[in-house]
Amino acid sequence: MKQSVLRTTFIISLLSLFLAACSSSPSTTSTGSNTGAVSNGDVTTGSVSGDGVNGGAIDASGDVETVFYFEFDKAILRPEALAALRIHAQRLIANPVSVRLEGHADERGTREYNMALGERRGAAVKEFLMLQGVNGSGLEVISYGEERPAAMASSESAWAQNRRVEIR
């Protein structure tokens, strides 16, 4: 009981820390949105390019979080991610389009090991969606390791933003 309260408090403080980091630092935010713009460009020119509908379907769910964060060296979903992932699952069951689950790591550690870690994170999201009944053949995990940071700095808050899976 006491533990779960502590845990909730911890999660809330983490969340607020994260939100604070997002809102207090305009330079970080702009870096993030720049990176986001690049990735969208890549998706349209890459092998997913045929799926115009795909991009639309995800964008239409703009009210639901599409980026999910992880602890250092961990690939375990945070409890606060689950509600949004359930909504993604329901939408994918109703409208089975293929999506990319792009896994990322922070810059600490080696690059190829971080590729494996990013894949593990993507796989955790894929597994959760499949447990909700989504057909796994439409879910492709692609790891970018530490190669595509959302925030460029070498700080705890940048690292926290970079350990993520993006649903696209």
Added chain:
Amino acid sequence: MFKPIYTRIGRLAFAFLLGLVLVAQAHAELTIEITSGADNPTQIAVAPIRLGSTADVDLSAIISEDLRRSGLFEAMPRANMLSHPATVKDVYFRDWRIIGMEYLVVGKAATQSDGRSQITFSLLEVPSERTVFTHRVQGSGNELRDVAHYISDKVFEAITGIRGAFSTRLAYVTANPEGGALVYRLMVSDSDGARERLMLKSKEPIMSPNWSPDGKELVYVSFETGRPAIFRQKLSGAKREQLTNFRGLNGAPAWSPDGKQLAIVLSKDGNPEIYLYSLLTRSFTRLTRHFSIDTEPNWTPDGDAVVFTSDRGGSPQIYKLTIATGKLQRLTFSGSYNARPRLAADGRTLVMVHRNKGVFHIASQDLVTGDLRILTSTRLDESPTVAPNGAMLLYATKAGGKGVLAAVSIDAGVKYILPSRLGDVREPAWSPFLR
């Protein structure tokens, strides 16, 4: 040309003056700051080697800088030389003895009938007034930097007994924001960072360059298809080929010493495993079978085994797998993060990324005694690559918020950072010997 900063106390005053002189001369293409040098570097002077009127290559400056960058030599600035001999018979040993030189290099260029330069060069031992050797080398135009590195190799080997590795190349990746997006480049340069050449430019990440054993090709990972895939590319011409196209990871290619196969990482069967890919038959052979992460393979010099990173024991550690027998051996036990192994050519010195008190350093481990030693004092260190002569290693680290390449001698005595003209540099790969 360079701006040395010596930290050794004994010669601080002299070094300060030397620094001033060299800064005044500098018209740098690359500034290398030696933050730590050998305790007792050999004193050497490389007399100016005069080329024909059109050549703008300063051979003796390149040679001096090569030797200085090894950390084992202190190269005398030209301005302090009392005479500029070009041949052995021009040398007055007294001029070099009174300023404490131990060795002197002289060279004279002559133009051949085909227009190329022929350089006759000699290494002299000052105290004994002995000519150690006299050699000849030819070259012109673009080859003149190769000529300088050739002379450096010969001098280095004659004095240290270690084969020189100045006539080698580096491959590395740069990533720089252009128009709001990161642009990735695979580059190749000489071992001193000069003559940088673009091999591949992409808006998608490029990773893990690795040399063929003949030094004529690279393998690497490119995301240009929207997924990571392994490519092979020749240095000459633009010929390149995509080798893998599996779902999941296609990564960490390592060319075998016999040139016939690659060790690679694929996660097509569910999680990252080490495979062999035959360049002859184009077939894949799975080497590891474990639900954990297995990645970052590298070959033992005899080609009988691969060393790799695995977290099968609960944390990333380095293992060795003998291919013929399937025998698996854990190599690292010190610390909770040891990854990306590279073996020196002696097969005995293992270098790796090692986490100590939360900080990522480069460490070496003697595979015979088991002794582990942290070599670097920088933070966020990764991607160690050993020179083919085993004397130095390069690695990637962060300085001033960007990725830079740094060097450390295998005994940790010599340390310096290679500042980059382009922004963020990472993943150095030192070529094998090229001749």
